[in-house]
Amino acid sequence: MPGPRKVLIIGGGFAGLACAQKLANDSRFAVTLIDRRNHHLFQPLLYQVATASLAAPDIARSLRGVLASAANVTVLLDDITTIDCDTHTARSADNTYPFDSLVLATGAHTSFFGKDEWASHTVGLKSLEDAQTIRRRVLTGLERAECSADPDERRRLMTVVIVGGGPTGVELAGAFSDLVRRALKADFRRINPADLRILLVQSGDRILKPFQPDLSDYARQRLEDLGVEICLEARVDEVESGRVHLDTGRWIEAATIIWAAGVQASDLTACLPGERDRGGRLLVSPALSIPGHPDLFAAGDIVSVPGPDGEPVPGLAPAASQMGRHIAAVLREDQRLATTRYARRKSEFRAAFRYRDKGIMAIIGKNCAVAQAGRLKMRGILAWAAWLFIHLLFLIGFRNKLAVLLQWGWAYLVDKPGARVITGHDDKVA
Amino acid sequence: MPGPRKVLIIGGGFAGLACAQKLANDSRFAVTLIDRRNHHLFQPLLYQVATASLAAPDIARSLRGVLASAANVTVLLDDITTIDCDTHTARSADNTYPFDSLVLATGAHTSFFGKDEWASHTVGLKSLEDAQTIRRRVLTGLERAECSADPDERRRLMTVVIVGGGPTGVELAGAFSDLVRRALKADFRRINPADLRILLVQSGDRILKPFQPDLSDYARQRLEDLGVEICLEARVDEVESGRVHLDTGRWIEAATIIWAAGVQASDLTACLPGERDRGGRLLVSPALSIPGHPDLFAAGDIVSVPGPDGEPVPGLAPAASQMGRHIAAVLREDQRLATTRYARRKSEFRAAFRYRDKGIMAIIGKNCAVAQAGRLKMRGILAWAAWLFIHLLFLIGFRNKLAVLLQWGWAYLVDKPGARVITGHDDKVA
Numbered sequence: 001m002p003g004p005r006k007v008l009i010i011g012g013g014f015a016g017l018a019c020a021q022k023l024a025n026d027s028r029f030a031v032t033l034i035d036r037r038n039h040h041l042f043q044p045l046l047y048q049v050a051t052a053s054l055a056a057p058d059i060a061r062s063l064r065g066v067l068a069s070a071a072n073v074t075v076l077l078d079d080i081t082t083i084d085c086d087t088h089t090a091r092s093a094d095n096t097y098p099f100d101s102l103v104l105a106t107g108a109h110t111s112f113f114g115k116d117e118w119a120s121h122t123v124g125l126k127s128l129e130d131a132q133t134i135r136r137r138v139l140t141g142l143e144r145a146e147c148s149a150d151p152d153e154r155r156r157l158m159t160v161v162i163v164g165g166g167p168t169g170v171e172l173a174g175a176f177s178d179l180v181r182r183a184l185k186a187d188f189r190r191i192n193p194a195d196l197r198i199l200l201v202q203s204g205d206r207i208l209k210p211f212q213p214d215l216s217d218y219a220r221q222r223l224e225d226l227g228v229e230i231c232l233e234a235r236v237d238e239v240e241s242g243r244v245h246l247d248t249g250r251w252i253e254a255a256t257i258i259w260a261a262g263v264q265a266s267d268l269t270a271c272l273p274g275e276r277d278r279g280g281r282l283l284v285s286p287a288l289s290i291p292g293h294p295d296l297f298a299a300g301d302i303v304s305v306p307g308p309d310g311e312p313v314p315g316l317a318p319a320a321s322q323m324g325r326h327i328a329a330v331l332r333e334d335q336r337l338a339t340t341r342y343a344r345r346k347s348e349f350r351a352a353f354r355y356r357d358k359g360i361m362a363i364i365g366k367n368c369a370v371a372q373a374g375r376l377k378m379r380g381i382l383a384w385a386a387w388l389f390i391h392l393l394f395l396i397g398f399r400n401k402l403a404v405l406l407q408w409g410w411a412y413l414v415d416k417p418g419a420r421v422i423t424g425h426d427d428k429v430a
Numbered sequence: 431m432p433g434p435r436k437v438l439i440i441g442g443g444f445a446g447l448a449c450a451q452k453l454a455n456d457s458r459f460a461v462t463l464i465d466r467r468n469h470h471l472f473q474p475l476l477y478q479v480a481t482a483s484l485a486a487p488d489i490a491r492s493l494r495g496v497l498a499s500a501a502n503v504t505v506l507l508d509d510i511t512t513i514d515c516d517t518h519t520a521r522s523a524d525n526t527y528p529f530d531s532l533v534l535a536t537g538a539h540t541s542f543f544g545k546d547e548w549a550s551h552t553v554g555l556k557s558l559e560d561a562q563t564i565r566r567r568v569l570t571g572l573e574r575a576e577c578s579a580d581p582d583e584r585r586r587l588m589t590v591v592i593v594g595g596g597p598t599g600v601e602l603a604g605a606f607s608d609l610v611r612r613a614l615k616a617d618f619r620r621i622n623p624a625d626l627r628i629l630l631v632q633s634g635d636r637i638l639k640p641f642q643p644d645l646s647d648y649a650r651q652r653l654e655d656l657g658v659e660i661c662l663e664a665r666v667d668e669v670e671s672g673r674v675h676l677d678t679g680r681w682i683e684a685a686t687i688i689w690a691a692g693v694q695a696s697d698l699t700a701c702l703p704g705e706r707d708r709g710g711r712l713l714v715s716p717a718l719s720i721p722g723h724p725d726l727f728a729a730g731d732i733v734s735v736p737g738p739d740g741e742p743v744p745g746l747a748p749a750a751s752q753m754g755r756h757i758a759a760v761l762r763e764d765q766r767l768a769t770t771r772y773a774r775r776k777s778e779f780r781a782a783f784r785y786r787d788k789g790i791m792a793i794i795g796k797n798c799a800v801a802q803a804g805r806l807k808m809r810g811i812l813a814w815a816a817w818l819f820i821h822l823l824f825l826i827g828f829r830n831k832l833a834v835l836l837q838w839g840w841a842y843l844v845d846k847p848g849a850r851v852i853t854g855h856d857d858k859v860a
Contacts, residue, residue: 038573038852055485062850064617074619077573095577128853143468143507147525187494189504399840406836410829420492422468423558 004030004072005335008090008099010080010268012040012063014317015300016105018324024070028335031073032097034090038062038077041128042395044317045404047168049131051175052139052183052420053411056128058404061397083271085296101295103327104268108301108315111264111279118239122259125168134258136422138176138196141255142184143422145191152253158196159254161244163236164261165202166209167362170219172258173200174365177226182366183411183420198228199252201244203235203261208370210314210360215370218379222364236261263315265302272296277304277312286352287330288323294350297330299323307355317394318358326353363387366412434460434502435765438520438529440510440698442470442493444747445730446535448754454500458765461503462527464520468492468507471558472825474747475834477598479561481605482569482613482850483841486558488834491827513701515726531725533757534698538731538745541694541709548669552689555598564688566852568606568626571685572614573852575621582683588626589684591674593666594691595632596639597792600649602688603630604795607656612796613841613850628658629682631674633665633691638800640744640790645800648809652794666691693745695732702726707734707742716782717760718753724780727760729753737785747824748788756783793817796842 005028009016012035020033039060048054067073078092083102090097110124123133138160145157160176162169180193187193200207200223206216207223207230220230231246238245243253265280274290275283281304282290288303290296300320307313313323330350337349359373361383369383378386388408395401435458439446442465450463469490478484497503508522513532520527540554553563568590575587590606592599610623617623630637630653636646637653637660650660661676668675673683695710704720705713711734712720718733720726730750737743743753760780767779789803791813799813808816818838825831 038569038850055487056853057485057851060851062617064614065850068616075617076577077570078577128851132853139468140507147506147508184494186498187492187505399837399844402836402840403833406832407829410832414829420468420495421487421490421558423486423562 004028005331006098006100007031007103007331008097008101009033009103009105010083010090011035011105011107011266011300012037012075013043013105013107013300014320015107015324016103017063017066018321019103019105019299019328020067020070020073020324022325022328023331024067024073026332027072029072029331031070032076032099033063033067033073034076034078034080034092034097035063036077036079037127038064040066040396042317042400043126044391045395046125046128046131047171047175049128050125050134050172051179052135053175053179054404054407056132058400058407059395060128061400066396080268083268085271085273085293088295101331102297103324104272104296104298104302105300105320105324106266106268106302107320108263108265108279109267110259111262112259113262115239118259121239121241122163122257124259125172126263132423134172134256137256139420139422142180142188142191142193142196144255146188154191155197156242156253157255158191159199159252160196160256160258161199161201161252161254162258162260163201163244164259165200165204165207165230165232166260167360168260169200169202169258170207170223170362170364172260173198173223173228174226174363174368177223177228178365181227194227199231199254200228201231201234201236201246203233205233207232208362211362211370212372212377215372215377215379219362219364219370222368226365263301269298269302272298279304281312285350287350288327288353289330289350297327299327305353305355307357313355314360316360319355322355323353326351361387361390434458435761436528436530437461437533437761438527438531439463439533439535440513440520441465441535441537441696441730442467442505443473443535443537443730444750445537445754445757446533447493447496448751449533449535449729449758450497450500450503450754452755452758453761454497454503456762457502459502459761461500462506462529463493463497463503464506464508464510464522464527465493466507466509467557468494470496470826472747472830473556474821475825476555476558476561477601477605479558480555480564480602481609482565483605483609484834484837486562488830488837489825490558491830496826510698513698515701515703515723518725531761532727533754534702534726534728534732535730535750535754536696536698536732537750538693538695538709539697540689541692542689543692545669548689551669551671552593552687554689555602556693562853564602564686567686569850569852572610572618572621572623572626574685576618584621585627586672586683587685588621589629589682590626590686590688591629591631591682591684592688592690593631593674594689595630595634595637595660595662596690597790598690599630599632599688600637600653600792600794602690603628603653603658604656604793604798607653607658608795611657624657629661629684630658631661631664631666631676633663635663637662638792641792641800641802642807645802645807645809649792649794649800652798656795693731699728699732702728709734711742715780717780718757718783719760719780727757729757735783735785737787743785744790746790749785752785753783756781791817791820 042059045059141157145154180196184193235247237247301315361371363369369387371378371383472489475489571587575584610626614623665677667677731745791801793799799817801808801813
C-alpha cells in the first residue's frame with residue numbers, strides 16, 4: 001500500500017489556507033504548507049492597520065495556530081525560490097521539498113507597470129509592514145508639520161497621494177479623512193490635522209470601477225464631502241522622492257505616496273508551464289490545474305479563470321477561498337478514484353470550479369459604505385453595517401473577532417482609534 | 431504682567447507625562463513636552479509584547495491623545511540633541527526651544543558596561559522595536575529549527591540566553607517558558623517547542639536581588655520547574671554573533687541573546703551641570719533640581735536621590751511618576767510665591783521629594799508571582815492576581831485596559847496568546 005499523497009501548498013493566504021483546512025486530518029494526504037510569513041493575513045482589513053484603527057496582530061493569525069489540530073499538515077516558514085515541475089520538487093535557499101501534487105497560491109504583489117524604480121518612492125499595501133509604513137509616514141508627516149514653521153513644507157508634509165481608485169484606495173482615503181477630522185481633532189496646537197490633503201488619483205472616469213456607476217458616483221460624492229480631492233482621468237507618469245507628476249500636467253508634492261494602482265501575479269508563477277494573461281496570471285483548466293499537468297494546481301490571485309458571467313473571477317478573498325476548497329475537493333475525489341479503473345483518466349472526471357459571487361463592498365467612512373450583490377445594491381449606513389458584520393464574520397479566529405469588535409465599538413463611541421503608535425524607523429520620511 | 435512660564439519637558443515617560451498632566455490647564459504655564467516617540471510606553475508590560483502575549487498598541491498610547499484636553503500643553507515629536515543651560519535653550523537638528531524651567535526626564539538606555547560592540551549581537555528591552563525584535567528572533571528560531579535537519583543547528587536556534595536576573599530577565603524567562611510549553615504545544619511537527627532552552631545568566635548569587643532572599647529562592651525554584659536554566663555567579667565576558675562566553679569558562683551558542691543586565695542614564699544628562707553617580711545619574715537636590723540651578727529639574731531613571739531608607743530611589747515607574755508630580759507641585763508653588771517677597775529665595779522654600787514606596791513585584795509565570803511591600807510578602811497565585819490587577823489599574827487609557835484584559839482573559843482560558851505574528855525583517859537571525 002502506498003504512503004499518503006504528498007501535497008505541497010505554497011502560500012498561506014485565503015486560497016492556500018482553505019485548501020489545507022479542507023485536507024486536514026484526511027490521512028490519505030501528507031500536506032506541507034509553506035509561507036514566507038508565519039501568519040495568515042486578513043487583507044480586507046489591512047487598510048485599518050495603515051490608518052491606525054487596528055493593531056497588526058488583530059488581523060493576522062499564526063498559520064501554525066490555525067492548523068495546530070490538523071495532524072497531517074506541516075507548516076513551514078520558508079521562501080521557495082524555484083519549482084521544478086519535471087522532478088516534482090520545490091526549492092528554497094536551504095531546503096528541497098518533493099511533492100506529488102502542488103498547489104501554488106502565492107498571490108499578487110504591487111505592480112508599477114514596468115516602472116519598478118517607483119517602488120522606492122511609494123508604499124504599497126500588501127503586508128503588515130506596508131501598513132505600518134503607511135501609518136508611520138502619515139503620522140510622522142503630521143508631527144513634522146506641527147514642528148515646522150515653513151508653510152510650503154507643512155503643506156508637503158500634510159499631503160497624501162493615493163494612486164488607484166479601487167476599493168483599497170477609496171477605503172484608505174475615507175479612513176484617513178475620518179482619522180484627521182475626528183480622532184486627531186483636539187490633538188495638535190499649531191496645525192489643524194483636518195487640513196491633511198488627501199488626493200485620490202484614478203486613471204478611469206470613475207472610482208470603484210467594479211461597482212455600478214451610481215454607486216461609484218455616490219462614493220465619489222461622499223469622499224468629496226469628507227474633503228478628499230479626487231483626480232479622475234489622471235495618470236501618474238513620473239514619481240520622484242516626495243512628489244508625483246500627473247499626465248494632466250502638474251506635480252504634486254507629498255510626504256506620503258501610496259500605490260494602490262495595480263497588482264501582478266507572484267514571480268513563482270514563472271516556474272509553471274502554460275499560458276498566462278497580461279497580469280501574469282496563469283490560465284488554468286476548469287479544475288484549476290495547469291492544462292496538461294493534472295498535478296500542478298494554482299489558486300487565488302495568480303490564476304485567471306472565467307466566472308459564470310464569462311468575465312475572469314475577481315481577485316477577492318472569497319474567490320481565493322473557494323478555489324482553495326475546490327482544489328482540495330478535486331484532490332480528495334482523485335484519491336477516491338485512484339483505486340478504480342478511472343485512475344489514469346482522472347483529469348477528465350474532475351469537477352469544474354464554479355465561482356459563487358457573493359457580491360462586492362467597499363467602506364467609505366463612518367456610517368457609509370457601498371455594496372452590491374447581483375441586482376441588490378446598498379449604500380449608506382445599512383451597507384456600512386453589513387460591511388462590518390461580514391468582515392467580522394469572516395475574520396479568522398474568535399480572539400481576533402473579539403479584539404476587532406472591541407476596537408470598532410470603542411472607535412465608534414469615542415472617535416479615538418487605539419493604534420496611533422509609530423513604530424520602526426523610516427529613513428525615507430524627508 | 432508677564433506671560434506664562436515656559437516649561438520644557440523632555441521625555442514622555444512616566445516622569446515627564448506625570449509632570450505635564452499635573453500642569454495641565456494651569457494658565458500660568460506654557461508647557462512643551464518633547465519626545466522622540468509619539469507615544470507613552472507602559473514599560474512594565476513590554477516583556478509581554480516580546481513574548482507574543484500583547485500587541486504593541488495595547489501598551490502604548492499617543493502622547494497627543496493623553497494630553498489632548500490640556501490646552502496649555504504642546505506635544506512635539508523631536509529629538510533633542512543638546513541643552514544650553516546658560517541661554518536656557520534646548521536644540522534638535524532643526525529647531526531651538528527656549529525655556530524658563532527645564533524638566534529633563536529622558537530615562538535610561540541599555541548599558542553594556544563599556545562593551546558597546548556587544549549591542550549589535552544582543553537585543554535590549556527598552557522600546558516597542560526591541561520587543562518586536564525579541565519576538566521575531568525567538569519565533570523565527572523555532573521556525574528555522576522546524577525546517578532544519580542538523581541537530582546542532584536546531585539546538586542553537588532553540589536557545590535563548592537572557593543576561594540579567596532582575597525582574598525583566600525573570601519575567602521574560604517565565605513568559606517564554608509558558609509560551610513554548612503551553613501555547614505552542616501542538617503547533618510543530620518536527621520539533622518539540624518545549625525543548626526551547628532558556629538560560630538566565632545572573633552575576634550575583636541570587637536572582638531578583640531587590641527582593642527578600644526567600645522570595646528570590648522561591649522565584650528560582652519556580653523558574654527551574656518551568657525548565658529555565660539559571661546560571662548564578664556567572665558573568666558574560668565575551669559576546670559574538672550567535673554566542674556568548676561566561677566567565678565560568680563556557681561558550682553558549684544561541685540564536686537569541688537578550689541583554690537585561692544594566693541601564694545607564696540618557697546621554698542628555700551630560701548637558702546638565704553638577705555631579706552624577708556611577709550609572710551616570712544626576713545627583714539632584716531634595717526638590718529634584720540641579721544644585722545651584724533652581725530652574726533645571728530632572729526626574730525618573732536619570733536621577734539619583736535618596737529614599738526614606740537612605741538607599742537611592744529605585745528606577746521604577748511609580749517612583750518616576752511621583753518625581754514628575756513633585757516637580758509640577760514645586761513649579762506651581764514657585765509661581766504662587768513669585769508675587770511675594772520670597773520670590774528670589776524660592777529654592778530655599780521648596781518642598782523635598784519624599785518617595786512613597788508602594789512595594790515591588792515580579793511575575794514568574796501563569797498563576798505565579800512574587801511581591802513585597804514593606805514587611806508584607808506575597809508569592810504564588812495571590813501575588814499573581816495582585817500583579818495583574820495593579821498593572822491593569824496603572825495601564826494608561828481605558829481602551830488599553832480593556833484590550834489587555836481581553837487578551838489576558840483569552841490567554842488564560844485557552845492558552846493561546848494572540849500576538850504570535852512575526853513582523854519586520856531581521857538580517858541578524860543567522
